Amino acid sequence: MALEQENLRLRRICASLIERVEAGSTVGGAPYAAFEHTVLLAEQVRERTEALQQTLLELHQAKAEAEAANHSKTRFLAAVSHDLLQPLNAARLFTCALEEHDLPDPSRRLVGNVARSLKDVEALLGTLVDISRLDAGLLKPDKAPFRANELLDVLAEEYRQMASVCGLTLRYVASQEMIESDLALLARVVRNFLSNAIRYTQQGRILLGCRHRPGGLEIVVGDTGPGIEEAHQQAIFQEFRRLGNSVDERDRGLGLGLAIVDRISAMLEHPLRLVSRPGHGALFSILVPYAGATRVAANRAEPKPRYDSAAPSIGGTVWVIDNDRAIREGMEALLCGWGCRVVTAASLGEIDGQGRESPPDILLIDYHLSDMACAEDGIAVAVKLRQRCPGLPVVLITANHDAALKVRARREGFDCLLKPLKPLRLRMLLLQRLASVRAERG
Incomplete structure (x- = not known):
């Protein structure tokens, strides 16, 4: 009984103390009520923070899935470029072979139209493949002296x-300087410069030349076109940006050319420069470093034969190994038009059966030979053939831009050309290599 009374007394004291504390609190309510409200707010903040973190996690996952899908798309397009370019390469070979024939004027015009259309397709497809390789990180530079x-x-x-077809004059100032870069990627840059110069120049001339700078050789492309306002000079290097003053109605560009140039130059660490004024044309240039002194000396020891554009034929025996029948037929038609003796095959075993009477002066071989006819790649097959024919010049032809592949081909002493094959590039290379072979044979 006494314990219950003491407990009751304490409860009264506690209630009295609470009443006094609340009565003396600040305006806005009792401390205990404020404490309960604070606890409630804290709980709401915790719940909303957890919800926000969950949302952010879902956003990160969605972003990762989107990036993976985009990466997969670009890798897929880059990976299938060989199959995409094979039929285009064959068609270009056939049309180039037709252009070598003595055709009636109406037929020649038709062949010319087909050739120009194929060049348009090649340019568009090449641009899409290049941008996909760049986005997927598959395009790596393979720098070497040349x-x-x-x-x-x-x-x-x-x-x-x-340029002549468009009524323009192209002036070329050659240079024997040794430079170090990725030849294929640098060619992509200069091609874009030249294509843009012809596209936007209605009359006058185009200049392709070189200037010696302390930091390297500056490769320059200038024109007498309309020029570019200073406000637009940075924008034209952005994707899908075009000035809109092209005079060529057949132009189907995507506005990606200079964006690719900007990315490639950054990858190669070759600075770009643009100088232009409205009404005074434009000058694009890229600065390429000189090759090292030891490499320069090694390359100068064996000067390359010059190209003779007046040569009526090439001659020589050319072996062609490619597992695509259309490519073989196109190459045979083209090379026979250049006066070559041609032996074609899908594999090493097949060419062994028909090439004994005509030993090769040069070998043209595709890299991708992995089908039922041949389980080895083109480099492995070429190495075997060179063991039988020491010193045999080899030209590897591929749509694969992998830097490791180029290094492997160069280590074996092989030349490398990319698909779609440029017939003029092939002709000049054949003239150079066959001239060296004939010089060695005396």
């Missing part, structure tokens, strides 16, 4: 003809 004219002579000859 003479500037090894690249620029071919481009000058090719674009001189294109």
Whole structure:
């Protein structure tokens, strides 16, 4: 009984104390009520924080899935480029072979139209494949020393003809300087410069040349076109941005050319430069480092034969190994038109059966030979053939831009050309290699 009374007394004291504390609190309510409200708010904050974290996690997952899907798409397009380019490569070979024939004017015009259409498709497809390789991180530079004219002579000859068709004059200033870069990627840059110069120049001339700078050789492409306002000079290097003043109605560009140029130059660490004023044309250039002194000396010891554009035929015996029948037929038609003796096959075993009477002066071989006819790649097959024919010049032809593949081919001493094959580039290379072979044989 006494314990119950003491408990009651304490409860009264506690209630009295609470009443006094609440009566002396600040305006806005009792401390205990404020405490309960604070606890409630804290619980709500915790719940909303957890919900926000869950939402952020879902967003991160969605972003990762989107990036994976985009990466998969770009890798797929880059991976299937060989199959996409095979029929286009065959068609280009056939049309080029037809152009070598003495055709009636109406037929020649039709063949010319087909060739131009194929070039348009090649340019568009090549642009899409290049941007996909860049996005997927599959395009890696393969830098090696070479003479500037090894690249620029071919481009000058090719674009001189294109400029002439458009009523323009192309002036070319050659250079024997040794530079170090990825030849294929650098060619992509200069091709874009030349294509844009012809596309936007209505009359006048185009300049392709070189300037010696302290930091390297500056490869320059200038034109007498409408020029580019300073406000637009940065924008034209962005994707899908075009000035809209092209005079060529057949132009089907995507506005990705200079965006690719910008990415490639950054990858190669070759600075770009643009100088232009409205009404005074434009000058695009890229600065390429000189090759090392030891490499320069090694390359100067064996000067390459110059291209003779007046040569009526090439001659020589050319072996062609490719597992695509259309490619073989196209190559045979093209090479026979150049005066070559041609032996074609799908595999090493097949060419052994028919090439004994005509030993090769040069071998043209596709890299992808992995089908029922041949389980080895083109480099492995070429190595075996070179063991039988020491010193045999080999040209590897592929749509694979992998830098490791180029290094492997160069280690074996093979030349490498990319698909779709440029017939003029092939012709010049054959002339150079066959001239060396004939010089060695005396």
